[in-house]
Amino acid sequence: MAELITVDDPADPRLHDYTGLTDVELRRRREPAEGLFIAEGEKVIRRAAEAGYEMRSMLLSAKWADALRDVLDTLDAPVYVVAPDLAEEVTGYHVHRGALASMRRKPLPAAADLLATARRVAVMEAVNDHTNIGAIFRSAAALGMDAVLLSPDCADPLYRRSVKVSMGAVFSVPYARLDTWPQGLDAVREAGFALLALTPDAQARSLDETAPHRMERVALMLGAEGDGLSRRALAAADTWVRIPMSHGVDSLNVGAAAAVAFYAVTAGRPEA
Numbered sequence: 001m002a003e004l005i006t007v008d009d010p011a012d013p014r015l016h017d018y019t020g021l022t023d024v025e026l027r028r029r030r031e032p033a034e035g036l037f038i039a040e041g042e043k044v045i046r047r048a049a050e051a052g053y054e055m056r057s058m059l060l061s062a063k064w065a066d067a068l069r070d071v072l073d074t075l076d077a078p079v080y081v082v083a084p085d086l087a088e089e090v091t092g093y094h095v096h097r098g099a100l101a102s103m104r105r106k107p108l109p110a111a112a113d114l115l116a117t118a119r120r121v122a123v124m125e126a127v128n129d130h131t132n133i134g135a136i137f138r139s140a141a142a143l144g145m146d147a148v149l150l151s152p153d154c155a156d157p158l159y160r161r162s163v164k165v166s167m168g169a170v171f172s173v174p175y176a177r178l179d180t181w182p183q184g185l186d187a188v189r190e191a192g193f194a195l196l197a198l199t200p201d202a203q204a205r206s207l208d209e210t211a212p213h214r215m216e217r218v219a220l221m222l223g224a225e226g227d228g229l230s231r232r233a234l235a236a237a238d239t240w241v242r243i244p245m246s247h248g249v250d251s252l253n254v255g256a257a258a259a260v261a262f263y264a265v266t267a268g269r270p271e272a
Contacts, residue, residue: 006080014080017057018059020092037160039053039103040163042068047171047172052106053103053105054103056102058079059079061081065081111179121217124150125230126153128153131161136222136255143263144262144266147174149176149184149219152177157175193218194239195219195237195238196241198221198243198261199229200243205239206243221237222261228251241261243257
């Protein structure tokens, strides 16, 4: 069982992993470089552990020790117990869920390895809002997408906010980064995938008309909130597809659009 270590100094160097969690630029620089990410809340911590991520340490309020007792019993890492106000001082925000864990990252698979076995893939271009990243991963997991590919400038799926919004789904859907963009899409096409670009453009075919669920292999391309897919990405696609809109609405938030499109891609898919 892990030793519970009470800490009452917010400047204690042992809490380094948890400092300044609200500083996005700080975390973008530190977390990948130091090989860590932060899991927040009992459910997300459990899912990270179940997915095979190794824990560096935990930071929790005393009342959460019993709720996580089974995890602590098998943990070979320090567990720092702090008062709620000290946790807020260290992290920069109120830790509503009472528990944080610093986890070791695992090497990302190569895109080619994912494409070899996947049939339904989401491809994100320049999606930098961590909430949208988390929402898209959660929908991808719930609706049966096999993998996610990210353009080089997409946000980190393991950033704390993304992990939290996804409810840990970032651990269950494999993902990889394409090294170049949009040139990296050539390898997706060569692996036998039809490249479908989701866009509200009037020239796009409706998802119903396209019937992606009947295609053998589909890569659904999603762009950032507001701008959508770039001209280069649209030019690289095989087909433009859209979600029909009503009542004068021109488009959906990319997280909502992804969920609708994922259902269209996976509904009625034949068994592997």
